Amino acid sequence: MDSHNHENCVIHTEDLTKIYDGGAFPVRAVNDVHLHIEKGEFTTLVGPSGSGKTTLLNLIGGLDQPTQGKVWVKDVDISTLSKSQLIDFRLHNIGFVFQAYNLIPVLTARENIEFVMLLQKRSKAERKKRVFQLLREIGMEDKINHRPAQLSGGQQQRVAVARALASKPQFVLADEPTANLDSKTAKNLLDTMVKLNEEEHITFIFSTHDQRVMDRARRVITLVDGAIASDELKEEQHIIIG
Amino acid sequence: MFLRLAWRNIWRNKRRTIITMASVVFAVLLAILLNSIKEGVLYKLQENVVTFYTGAVQIHQNGYWEDQRLDNSFAQSDSLFELAKAHPDVNAVVPRLETFVLAASEKHTRGCMVVGIDPQTEPLVTSLDQKIVQGSYLENNDQGILLSEGLAEYLKLGVNDTVVLLGQGYHGVSATGKYAIRGLIKFASPELNKRMAYLPMHSAQNLFGAENRFTALVLDLTSVVKAEKVEEELALTLEGQYEVMNWKTLLPELNQVLEGERAENVIFLMVLYLLISFGIFGTILMMIVERQYEFGILVAIGMRKLKLSRMVIFENVMISVIGAIIGTVLSVPVVGYFYRYPIRITGKLEEAYRNFGFEPIFYFSIEPRIFYSQTIVVLSIALILSIYPLIKIMNIKPVESMRQ
Numbered sequence: 001m002d003s004h005n006h007e008n009c010v011i012h013t014e015d016l017t018k019i020y021d022g023g024a025f026p027v028r029a030v031n032d033v034h035l036h037i038e039k040g041e042f043t044t045l046v047g048p049s050g051s052g053k054t055t056l057l058n059l060i061g062g063l064d065q066p067t068q069g070k071v072w073v074k075d076v077d078i079s080t081l082s083k084s085q086l087i088d089f090r091l092h093n094i095g096f097v098f099q100a101y102n103l104i105p106v107l108t109a110r111e112n113i114e115f116v117m118l119l120q121k122r123s124k125a126e127r128k129k130r131v132f133q134l135l136r137e138i139g140m141e142d143k144i145n146h147r148p149a150q151l152s153g154g155q156q157q158r159v160a161v162a163r164a165l166a167s168k169p170q171f172v173l174a175d176e177p178t179a180n181l182d183s184k185t186a187k188n189l190l191d192t193m194v195k196l197n198e199e200e201h202i203t204f205i206f207s208t209h210d211q212r213v214m215d216r217a218r219r220v221i222t223l224v225d226g227a228i229a230s231d232e233l234k235e236e237q238h239i240i241i242g
Numbered sequence: 243m244f245l246r247l248a249w250r251n252i253w254r255n256k257r258r259t260i261i262t263m264a265s266v267v268f269a270v271l272l273a274i275l276l277n278s279i280k281e282g283v284l285y286k287l288q289e290n291v292v293t294f295y296t297g298a299v300q301i302h303q304n305g306y307w308e309d310q311r312l313d314n315s316f317a318q319s320d321s322l323f324e325l326a327k328a329h330p331d332v333n334a335v336v337p338r339l340e341t342f343v344l345a346a347s348e349k350h351t352r353g354c355m356v357v358g359i360d361p362q363t364e365p366l367v368t369s370l371d372q373k374i375v376q377g378s379y380l381e382n383n384d385q386g387i388l389l390s391e392g393l394a395e396y397l398k399l400g401v402n403d404t405v406v407l408l409g410q411g412y413h414g415v416s417a418t419g420k421y422a423i424r425g426l427i428k429f430a431s432p433e434l435n436k437r438m439a440y441l442p443m444h445s446a447q448n449l450f451g452a453e454n455r456f457t458a459l460v461l462d463l464t465s466v467v468k469a470e471k472v473e474e475e476l477a478l479t480l481e482g483q484y485e486v487m488n489w490k491t492l493l494p495e496l497n498q499v500l501e502g503e504r505a506e507n508v509i510f511l512m513v514l515y516l517l518i519s520f521g522i523f524g525t526i527l528m529m530i531v532e533r534q535y536e537f538g539i540l541v542a543i544g545m546r547k548l549k550l551s552r553m554v555i556f557e558n559v560m561i562s563v564i565g566a567i568i569g570t571v572l573s574v575p576v577v578g579y580f581y582r583y584p585i586r587i588t589g590k591l592e593e594a595y596r597n598f599g600f601e602p603i604f605y606f607s608i609e610p611r612i613f614y615s616q617t618i619v620v621l622s623i624a625l626i627l628s629i630y631p632l633i634k635i636m637n638i639k640p641v642e643s644m645r646q
């Protein structure tokens with residue numbers, strides 16, 4: 001059996017390469033990456049700026065097309081999907097958390113979380129139940145009708161995490177989620193994500209420069225010049241909650 | 243929620259939305275006022291000219307219009323008269339017997355058109371009795387004649403003088419008669435003023451040896467805009483036994499003038515709408531640039547591009563249509579006021595208008611088409627301009643959009 005067909009395998013890449021056409025000097029942003037991520041992992045991609053972290057996340061998330069190689073999410077080779085198929089695939093399988101929160105400014109916290117489920121055509125009752133469950137999990141039941149502008153950066157990012165989880169994805173990709181947060185807010189956000197990971201076995205993959213995130217991760221993959229330089233699996237006891 | 247989202251997006255940048263809407267409001271208001279006054283003036287002009295002499299619709303013997311001789315007149319027919327009168331859009335039907343003769347006084351002669359009329363019913367179409375400037379209007383069994391002022395002046399004749407008419411009657415008979423002048427009529431048109439004479443129908447028929455014959459039945463309608471419809475319906479009923487013509491055929495020059503005026507109006511409105519289009523397009527352009535990042539996010543989290551496009555198009559259409567509706571609503575009391583109290587021209591311009599035979603008044607039209615057509619035009623502009631965001635969104639690459 002291929003490794004990507006393994007029951008617990010969520011993401012599997014083979015020879016994954018992305019070359020940006022820079023005229024005379026093409027840039028190899030991701031270079032022949034072989035990666036295998038299992039369900040329930042809490043993984044960080046680290047490395048200096050320009051090492052290919054965000055590009056690799058984009059390829060895994062189906063936001064960008066690889067120049068070469070393949071990406072399997074569960075048993076689907078997403079590198080073969082058309083653009084519209086990819087949009088649907090992302091909607092049902094992948095949650096995104098971005099550095100700049102990226103909530104829809106004219107929707108309330110509740111509506112932002114509900115929005116993805118609406119795209120999935122879930123019933124009103126189901127949406128309502130899930131929204132309240134997620135708001136409770138991120139500890140923001142009292143901000144339900146607040147718009148993003150009325151929330152702090154940390155609160156916005158927690159809503160963004162709830163939005164990413166609302167669609168019940170296979171995994172969540174978080175691109176520098178703590179970059180714009182102060183230490184206390186970043187710690188609270190990480191606590192929330194670790195809790196979700198531990199209790200609901202949600203798979204998180206981060207790209208980060210933030211030592212605090214690296215400290216909380218179980219697996220740290222270091223990228224250098226687009227290639228995996230190291231892949232370190234930490235001990236369970238290193239994870240501190242709260 | 244998508245409608246709610248689109249609605250809230252419209253008001254994200256209140257100032258820009260209000261400015262865009264305001265430009266649509268004023269353009270629509272201006273367009274409606276312009277259209278209303280143009281249509282009002284043209285309608286009045288059309289009505290004035292049509293009721294001046296020709297009437298809105300005429301019925302003739304087949305071939306009369308091409309060869310306007312008494313030999314192409316038709317026998318009086320009560321059934322034809324009743325049939326025309328029975329049409330719901332016909333106010334009045336008046337008979338005419340027209341031909342050209344020589345009018346002579348002691349020392350002068352001039353060619354003129356003599357028209358046999360029913361003195362009682364003719365004013366229903368042409369208000370001929372209102373045009374008397376000297377003497378009196380014809381009685382029913384009158385043996386006298388009415389002359390246009392210019393013709394009388396040329397012949398050096400006045401009221402109670404006698405004029406001699408010489409001409410050719412029905413089937414070539416010689417037509418000669420002398421008539422006492424009962425009154426003088428003034429036509430605003432110099433052409434008509436120097437060559438018109440009116441006889442009571444029985445005198446005209448006697449003069450031309452055309453007993454019980456008419457050259458035309460002239461129809462006055464509830465509205466001149468119904469002329470084509472009435473013409474078609476009567477032509478169908480008469481099954482080709484007579485020729486039925488509306489004023490557009492009877493007065494092709496007038497029709498050309500009106501069409502030319504309307505075309506000019508369309509060009510002006512196109513320029514106005516081109517300006518609005520730039521305003522709306524500017525808003526669309528700014529919105530696309532500002533929200534490029536957000537569009538990238540929405541596509542990234544799984545919103546289909548077509549759905550996103552529909553939402554953005556809805557936003558643009560809403561801004562334009564709300565502006566158009568406000569503009570239309572604001573125009574209603576303004577147009578209503580001027581419809582009730584039309585603008586009266588005074589001073590030298592009034593004199594000039596009167597000299598040309600036109601009322602010196604700018605009428606406004608309240609035809610519903612004038613109001614709703616603006617909303618349709620603005621909606622069409624918004625939809626056409628929406629092609630741009632549609633193309634932009636369909637080509638969005640989430641990674642590139644989010645990088646901006």
